[in-house]
Amino acid sequence: MSEDCIFCQIVAGDIPGRTVYEDDTVLAFLDANPLSPGHTLVIPKAHHERLNDTPADVAGAVMSTLYELVPAVESAVDAPASTVAFNNGEEAGQEVPHVHGHIVPRFEDDGGRPIHALVTDRPELSDAELDAIESDIVAEQA
Numbered sequence: 001m002s003e004d005c006i007f008c009q010i011v012a013g014d015i016p017g018r019t020v021y022e023d024d025t026v027l028a029f030l031d032a033n034p035l036s037p038g039h040t041l042v043i044p045k046a047h048h049e050r051l052n053d054t055p056a057d058v059a060g061a062v063m064s065t066l067y068e069l070v071p072a073v074e075s076a077v078d079a080p081a082s083t084v085a086f087n088n089g090e091e092a093g094q095e096v097p098h099v100h101g102h103i104v105p106r107f108e109d110d111g112g113r114p115i116h117a118l119v120t121d122r123p124e125l126s127d128a129e130l131d132a133i134e135s136d137i138v139a140e141q142a
């Protein structure tokens with residue numbers, strides 16, 4: 001637990017949250033500032049800042065919970081779709097430094113945008129640059 005982390009305080013029960021799922025590893029609760037009805041956050045109970053600070057089995061439990069919750073959340077608010085995403089790091093817009101997956105129910109004409117609208121100024125990448133990025137990512141896994 002991180003003393004000044006709002007999500008750790010929700011896990012500890014020091015701050016009330018609207019819990020929609022809980023097990024030994026994972027907690028899911030309604031976002032206090034929802035982007036749409038049913039906006040849900042899924043977090044590991046242990047404090048990990050980013051996705052890859054999280055042990056693989058715990059990250060797997062978070063993903064599994066997202067998988068199970070998406071249809072329940074969509075159904076509960078009668079949403080035909082949802083955006084499921086992580087802001088992974090401060091530069092990506094992560095505001096609470098405790099990894100959390102979002103389920104944002106989406107509705108026709110809700111004014112929201114797709115993941116491809118995250119960045120308005122897209123880079124022009126040549127085939128050679130894309131090839132180099134591809135091989136760099138493969139090499140990083142070695």
Ligand SMILES: [Zn+2]
Nearest residue numbers: 005008047098
């Ligand atoms: Zn925390």
